[in-house]
Amino acid sequence: MISIFFALFTMQAAPHADVDWDKEFGVEERVRDPVTGEFPVDPYTQDDRNAGAEPFGGTAMAAHFGGQDGIRRIAERTVALSESDPRIASIFISRDTVRLRRTLFEQFCYILGAGCAYTGRDMVVAHAAMGVRMRDMNALVENLQQAMREENVPFAVQNRFLAKLAPMSHDVVAP
Numbered sequence: 001m002i003s004i005f006f007a008l009f010t011m012q013a014a015p016h017a018d019v020d021w022d023k024e025f026g027v028e029e030r031v032r033d034p035v036t037g038e039f040p041v042d043p044y045t046q047d048d049r050n051a052g053a054e055p056f057g058g059t060a061m062a063a064h065f066g067g068q069d070g071i072r073r074i075a076e077r078t079v080a081l082s083e084s085d086p087r088i089a090s091i092f093i094s095r096d097t098v099r100l101r102r103t104l105f106e107q108f109c110y111i112l113g114a115g116c117a118y119t120g121r122d123m124v125v126a127h128a129a130m131g132v133r134m135r136d137m138n139a140l141v142e143n144l145q146q147a148m149r150e151e152n153v154p155f156a157v158q159n160r161f162l163a164k165l166a167p168m169s170h171d172v173v174a175p
Contacts, residue, residue, distance in 0.1 A: 038099040044121050051107045051118035052168040056160075062114035064157040065148075071114055075105040077147035078140070087139040091130060111164055123171035131174050141165075 021027075030039050048055075056062075065071050079101050083092045092100075103126075109116030120126060141162065148158045 032098070036098070036102075038102070039096045041099075041121070044125065046117075046119045047122075048110055048118050050120055050122040051110045052123045052171060053111050053164050055111050056113045056164070059113055061157065061161065062109075062112045065108075065112055065114070065153055065161075066151055068109055068114050068116065070151050070153075071109045071112060072105045074144070074147045074151050074153075075108050076101050077150060078144045079104060081143035081146055082140055085139055085143060088136050091132065091136060112161065123168050127172045132172050134169070134173050137169050137173055 032039055062068075062071070065074060079092070079097055082088055083097065099120075103118070103120030106116050106118045106120060110118040145158060145162075148161075153161075
């Protein structure tokens with residue numbers, strides 16, 4: 001049996017060196033924008049309503065988060081924790097985390113009333129076909145909570161923010 005396998009293996013022809021295997025199998029190379037570092041996406045209408053929640057009134061919430069700088073650190077830390085979290089890391093492997101970091105910051109900044117516009121896609125479109133489950137969403141929220149703790153966001157303020165984000169789970173989690 002082993003000799004038959006070995007004979008078949010050695011008779012196999014070597015692949016042609018001049019064949020473009022990516023083209024043969026329909027693999028398209030994705031090229032990042034040289035300015036933003038993001039992969040291009042299909043056109044969509046940019047609207048703050050795409051952020052998925054109405055912003056808090058005033059600037060108190062943003063101040064608790066350390067303004068735009070603190071919000072940026074929280075968004076970036078949330079993504080970094082999620083990329084290294086074995087429960088959900090696979091979701092982030094084939095995603096444009098450059099774009100994710102930017103749009104997550106914009107979303108948080110807009111919702112917290114820190115003076116940002118949200119330029120990302122709406123939650124349904126952005127998460128379509130990702131297969132996000134409720135346990136994935138829970139892991140992401142735990143990572144967000146860790147990032148907020150690291151920035152010393154008061155617990156009650158964290159809860160107010162999470163309550164604002166919670167209804168979005170219906171648009172993000174796969175049916």
